[in-house]
Amino acid sequence: MNHTEIIDKTHQFLEEKFDNESTGHDYWHMFRVWQLAKHIAAKESEHHKIDMFTLELAALLHDVADWKFHGGDLEAGPQAARQWLGSLDIDEAIIVHIEEIIRNVSFKGARVANKLKTIEGQIVYDADKLDSLGAIGIARTFAYGGATGRQLYDPAVKPELHDNFEAYKNSQGPTINHFYEKLLLLKDKMYTNTGKQIALHRHKVMESYLEEFYAEWNGKH
Numbered sequence: 001m002n003h004t005e006i007i008d009k010t011h012q013f014l015e016e017k018f019d020n021e022s023t024g025h026d027y028w029h030m031f032r033v034w035q036l037a038k039h040i041a042a043k044e045s046e047h048h049k050i051d052m053f054t055l056e057l058a059a060l061l062h063d064v065a066d067w068k069f070h071g072g073d074l075e076a077g078p079q080a081a082r083q084w085l086g087s088l089d090i091d092e093a094i095i096v097h098i099e100e101i102i103r104n105v106s107f108k109g110a111r112v113a114n115k116l117k118t119i120e121g122q123i124v125y126d127a128d129k130l131d132s133l134g135a136i137g138i139a140r141t142f143a144y145g146g147a148t149g150r151q152l153y154d155p156a157v158k159p160e161l162h163d164n165f166e167a168y169k170n171s172q173g174p175t176i177n178h179f180y181e182k183l184l185l186l187k188d189k190m191y192t193n194t195g196k197q198i199a200l201h202r203h204k205v206m207e208s209y210l211e212e213f214y215a216e217w218n219g220k221h
Contacts, residue, residue, distance in 0.1 A: 001088065006053075006090070007053075007060070009088065010057060010060050010084070010088075011031075011060060013084065014030050014061070014064070015027050022143065022147060023143055024139070024140030024144045024147075025063050025068070025140075025144070029063065029131055029140070030060055030061075030063055033062060033063075033124070033127045033131055034059040034060050034127075036198075037058075037123050037124055037127040038056065039194075040123045040126055040192055040194045044193070044194055048119045050119055050120060051097075053094070054098060054120050055120040055123060057085070057090075057098055058097075058098045058101040058102065058105075058124045059127060059128075061077075061080075061084065061085075062077070062102055062124055062128055064077055064080045064081050064084065065077045065079070074103060074106070075103070077103070078099035078100075081095070081098055082095055097118065097120070097121075100118075100121065101118070101120065101121040104125075105121065105124055105125050105128055107168075107182055107186075109168035110162055110182065110185055111161055111162065111163045112163075112164060112165060112168070114189065114191075116191065122191035122192060123191070123192060123195075125191060126191055126195030126199075129186045129190065129195075129199075130195060130202060132183055132186060133183060133186060133187070133202035133203060133205070134201070138206060138209055141178055141179070142175055144175075145174075146175075150172065150173070150174055151174040151175070152174060152175055152176065153174050153175065153176040153213075153217065157174055157177065158177075159173065159177040159180035160173065160181060162181065168181075176210075176213070184206065184207075186199060187199040
């Protein structure tokens with residue numbers, strides 16, 4: 001198979017695997033990240049040499065086995081990606097690169113540093129985090145909160161800025177807290193200039209939403 005056929009086959013594999021997923025980590029999330037990654041790459045290609053084949057496969061497969069649904073296992077995603085890519089006879093160096101991107105693309109706590117060193121990984125990270133922001137990000141946040149039995153909001157439970165992955169992984173705070181523990185921090189964690197520009201707009205959308213949320217919560221609107 002050529003590169004286009006491999007990407008198309010991977011796209012179809014994910015569409016079937018994640019049909020009817022309802023936590024916001026569905027096929028359409030992966031599709032949007034794939035499209036955003038290509039958009040960012042097109043903008044950033046003036047300054048970087050980008051391996052589009054690796055980028056597209058990593059974007060598509062970044063959540064093929066998210067740790068949140070595999071007992072907190074950060075290796076579940078890389079292993080699932082390797083299994084799929086191995087079945088397509090992908091070059092070992094490309095598989096290793098994609099594994100490394102998937103292993104490090106997840107947010108692991110407000111005070112946990114990112115470890116993505118290649119431009120392909122940085123673009124996939126930005127695309128993934130951008131889908132956590134703005135109108136879609138808000139919708140996904142509440143979908144996940146509902147699916148995992150979290151309270152909508154409790155004024156008595158304050159947000160936490162987690163120092164390590166274990167603390168972040170085990171947090172069970174209300175959904176609104178997630179805005180402060182992750183989402184509102186993301187605009188300052190983008191790698192690419194294109195990602196930073198898009199994040200600014202989506203960040204403002206979330207700030208406006210939270211302002212309205214609190215006004216309605218307190219009976220002012």
